[in-house]
Amino acid sequence: MDEVAKPIVKIQNLRKVFRVGFWGRRVMAVDGVSLEVQRGEVFGFLGPNGAGKTTTIKMLMGLIYPTEGTASLFGRPIGDPSGKAKVGFLPESPYFYDYLTSREFLRFYGHFFGLLGTALDKRIDELLSLVGMTHACDLQLRKFSKGMLQRVGIAQALINDPELVILDEPMSGLDPIGRKEVRDLILRLKESGKTVMFSSHILHDAELLCDRVAMIMKGKLVACGHVSELIAGDTTHEVEMVIDRLLPEALERIKPLAGKVVLQGERVMVVLSSQQAVDQALEVIRSAKAKLVALTPHKASLEDLFIREAKGIQSAVGARVS
Amino acid sequence: MKIFSIALNTFRENLRDKLLYNLLIFALLMIGSSLILMQLTLGEFHRLILDIGLGSINFFGVLIAIFVGIGLVSKEIEKKTIYTIVSKPVARYQFLLGKYLGLSLTLVINTAIMAAGLLAVLYFQDVPVHAVLFKALGMIVLEFMVITAVALLFSTFSSATLSAIFTLAIYVIGHLTTDLKAFGQKMEGAGRSVLEGMYYILPNLDRFNLKGNVTHQLDVPAGDLLMIAAYGLAYTAFLLMLASVIFQRRDFR
Ligand SMILES: Nc1ncnc2c1ncn2[C@@H]1O[C@H](COP(=O)(O)OP(=O)(O)OP(=O)(O)O)[C@@H](O)[C@H]1O
Ligand SMILES: [Mg+2]
Numbered sequence: 001m002d003e004v005a006k007p008i009v010k011i012q013n014l015r016k017v018f019r020v021g022f023w024g025r026r027v028m029a030v031d032g033v034s035l036e037v038q039r040g041e042v043f044g045f046l047g048p049n050g051a052g053k054t055t056t057i058k059m060l061m062g063l064i065y066p067t068e069g070t071a072s073l074f075g076r077p078i079g080d081p082s083g084k085a086k087v088g089f090l091p092e093s094p095y096f097y098d099y100l101t102s103r104e105f106l107r108f109y110g111h112f113f114g115l116l117g118t119a120l121d122k123r124i125d126e127l128l129s130l131v132g133m134t135h136a137c138d139l140q141l142r143k144f145s146k147g148m149l150q151r152v153g154i155a156q157a158l159i160n161d162p163e164l165v166i167l168d169e170p171m172s173g174l175d176p177i178g179r180k181e182v183r184d185l186i187l188r189l190k191e192s193g194k195t196v197m198f199s200s201h202i203l204h205d206a207e208l209l210c211d212r213v214a215m216i217m218k219g220k221l222v223a224c225g226h227v228s229e230l231i232a233g234d235t236t237h238e239v240e241m242v243i244d245r246l247l248p249e250a251l252e253r254i255k256p257l258a259g260k261v262v263l264q265g266e267r268v269m270v271v272l273s274s275q276q277a278v279d280q281a282l283e284v285i286r287s288a289k290a291k292l293v294a295l296t297p298h299k300a301s302l303e304d305l306f307i308r309e310a311k312g313i314q315s316a317v318g319a320r321v322s
Numbered sequence: 323m324k325i326f327s328i329a330l331n332t333f334r335e336n337l338r339d340k341l342l343y344n345l346l347i348f349a350l351l352m353i354g355s356s357l358i359l360m361q362l363t364l365g366e367f368h369r370l371i372l373d374i375g376l377g378s379i380n381f382f383g384v385l386i387a388i389f390v391g392i393g394l395v396s397k398e399i400e401k402k403t404i405y406t407i408v409s410k411p412v413a414r415y416q417f418l419l420g421k422y423l424g425l426s427l428t429l430v431i432n433t434a435i436m437a438a439g440l441l442a443v444l445y446f447q448d449v450p451v452h453a454v455l456f457k458a459l460g461m462i463v464l465e466f467m468v469i470t471a472v473a474l475l476f477s478t479f480s481s482a483t484l485s486a487i488f489t490l491a492i493y494v495i496g497h498l499t500t501d502l503k504a505f506g507q508k509m510e511g512a513g514r515s516v517l518e519g520m521y522y523i524l525p526n527l528d529r530f531n532l533k534g535n536v537t538h539q540l541d542v543p544a545g546d547l548l549m550i551a552a553y554g555l556a557y558t559a560f561l562l563m564l565a566s567v568i569f570q571r572r573d574f575r
Contacts, residue, residue: 018575061409064573081411089409095401097331099338111327112410156406 006075007036008164008195009043009060014069016055016219029055031219032069037164037197037212042190044210044227045199046302048310052219053199054092057168061089073164085113088162092169092199094153098142102133102152105141106159113160127155132181146173154182165189167198171205183209203302213302215309222309230305238298239278243268243290250288254281267293324412325420332394332424341389346432349382350439357443368449369537375440376533380462383433384493387466390428391473392485394421399574408574415566422474422562429466433459454541458532461547464554465530469493471561472525478569495520496527525557 016030030052037043047053058064060071062079076083096105103124110120128134131151141149150173157165170186171179179202186196186209200206206213207227214224223230238259246254246268255261257277258270272278285292336342356374395418398404407417437459444451472492476485495502499521506517529550535542 058405058574061405063405063408064575065571081413084409085411087409089406091402091405091409094406095403096406097335097403099335100331108327108331109406109410112324112407112412114323153406160410 006039008039009035009037009071009073009197010075011035011056011060011071012069014056014059014071015067016052016059016064017067028219030059030066030216033216033219033221034069035214035221035224037195039195040190040193041195041211042186042209043195043197044206044213045197045216046201046203046206046213046306047199047216048201048306051216053216054168056216057089057166057199060166061087085160086163088157088160088165090150090153090157090165090167090170093146093172094149094156096141096149096152096156099140101138101140102128102144102155103137105152106155109156109159115159123159123161124155127158130158130185131155147175147178150174151178154185162194164195164197167196169200170198171200171202179205203306207302215306217309217313220313222313223305227302231299231301237273237275239272240294240296240298241270241272241278241281241292242294243270243285244293246285246290247288250284250290253284257281271298325416325423328407328412328417328420329423329427332421333427336390336425336428339390342386342428342432345382345386346435349378349436352378352382353436353439353443357447367447371443371447371449372455372537373533375443376458376462376536379433379436379440379459380465380531380533382436383429383462383466384469386432387425387429387469388473388486388489388493390425391470392477392482392489394425394474394477395569396477396482396485402574404574414570418474418478418566418569419562422470425470426467429470430463433463433466452536452539452541454532454539455536457542457547458536461530461532461550461554464551465527467558468525468527468530468554468561471558471565475561475565475568478565478572492524493527496525497531498528499524499526500528526553529553 012034014030014033015028018027018029019025020027033052033056045053045056055064059066060073060078062084071078073080073083074086097108100108106124106127107120110116110123115123124137125134128137131154133148133151133155136144136148141152144152150170154167154170157167167186170182174182183205186198189196210227212224212226213230215222215230244267251261251268254268254270257272257280259273260271262269270281272281282292284290353375356371395404398407398421404417408414441451469489469492473485473489476488480488502517502524503521506514506521509517532542534540
């Protein structure tokens with residue numbers, strides 16, 4: 001019972017200050033981030049460019065050391081080999097030993113987990129077909145395109161059948177089919193009981209995949225929780241209506257209800273922002289014998305939240321400067 | 323096992339390095355060129371051919387040790403290939419040791435090829451070959467291992483260019499440490515302590531040089547050989563440990 005409730009990734013007040021340039025100017029890349037990832041969930045780590053996603057993930061993988069704070073994987077401090085044995089990691093825009101073929105490359109990495117011989121060869125075949133790279137198994141990596149490298153990178157992350165998979169921008173460099181394949185792959189991993197944490201700035205992907213997301217901006221966590229909860233906090237519930245044969249007199253009655261009205265010849269498009277306005281508009285349409293062509297609810301999305309938080313950060317920074 | 327895989331991969335990487343082949347070809351040309359010199363010098367040509375041969379093997383091996391050695395780690399960090407290795411259950415010291423052993427293997431094979439070239443020349447010129455030649459070759463390899471460890475140590479905390487300069491400096495001074503001590507003894511106060519300190523800290527690379535013994539056909543007793551080997555291995559172990567400590571604390575950014 002206890003085992004189930006324990007978070008797999010636990011980050012506490014993580015902070016990273018880079019020193020750059022000759023004078024060692026301080027750059028705060030990650031500023032007091034705390035979050036937990038639970039077993040079996042797909043966790044999205046979102047934020048604009050330069051927000052600190054990669055830096056946080058690199059700290060988790062023991063590639064750079066936190067300036068402050070702690071983090072653990074499977075209850076073990078970062079860098080502990082027994083924790084790392086259960087993790088798979090795909091770095092951002094991966095680059096690998098380009099003189100190896102993908103088969104040799106995966107074999108090399110399999111050795112780090114004590115995989116050998118036919119068992120390893122079988123695993124490699126599985127992975128190559130999983131990421132759709134079987135056709136290029138004997139091609140040197142330097143002849144690979146960016147998306148092909150990304151795919152081999154994903155295969156590499158899964159070589160040890162990890163319980164936790166951490167992917168830094170797994171969809172970058174992939175074509176639409178590739179992106180869909182990665183989405184399916186993440187869902188398949190989740191189905192087989194794995195935990196997935198991935199960073200992205202493609203919010204649509206996150207919305208489709210994630211149980212929970214964290215949003216980071218300028219190194220600070222600005223939101224964290226279930227996607228539905230985060231969106232529910234958002235008040236914009238707009239509905240778009242397209243109406244035909246609306247008499248001018250009826251249009252005048254609808255205008256005050258609508259946030260936006262667009263006339264396209266015979267056709268009228270109105271945007272309404274409350275349930276009440278929608279009801280009243282429908283009433284008008286019915287009584288005026290107009291024809292309702294389309295009614296599209298504009299779902300609040302992570303994008304709205306993202307943009308709002310980004311604006312908030314922007315103005316907070318502006319305030320600090322002035 | 324993990325160290326072994328990394329070493330093999332490093333060896334494979336080295337084999338793709340054009341620098342390696344260029345230096346190897348130069349070395350073989352140098353060794354071969356002593357054949358032409360032979361015609362010109364009437365006396366002492368046995369000595370000359372051994373001198374040039376061993377000198378070339380040493381010189382080109384050191385160049386490989388330095389210029390491949392400084393890139394061993396820094397290239398992996400630059401190209402970010404290290405990210406996927408260190409995030410696997412591989413300790414950083416294992417990575418470092420694997421890289422080191424990989425280049426050492428390259429150097430051993432390289433030396434074997436150059437030595438084969440030298441032996442061929444000696445055979446065609448009817449120069450007698452004594453056991454001390456092989457002892458000298460062994461000590462040359464030992465020197466390469468020390469130099470590689472120096473290059474690796476510097477590359478864990480400084481850029482490739484600086485590492486090359488530092489390592490070259492250590493190589494040159496390392497062959498002059500005896501002079502350093504003698505020079506220091508003529509000085510007073512601080513200067514003397516500094517020079518004597520350098521004598522004890524820097525590797526005494528001249529100890530690995532048995533060229534004189536080879537040309538004069540003086541055998542080296544097994545006891546002496548053992549002492550030199552112990553010194554080289556202990557020094558290398560110390561350098562690698564220091565490199566591991568520094569590497570362990572490093573951010574890969
Ligand atoms: N090696 C480094 N040296 C100095 N500053 C760095 C370094 N790496 C990152 N930074 C800084 O840290 C901040 C966060 O960078 P990070 O790479 O974590 O962003 P990110 O969220 O991954 O962005 P992206 O979506 O573009 O990948 C940035 O302001 C960046 O300039
Ligand atoms: Mg990033």
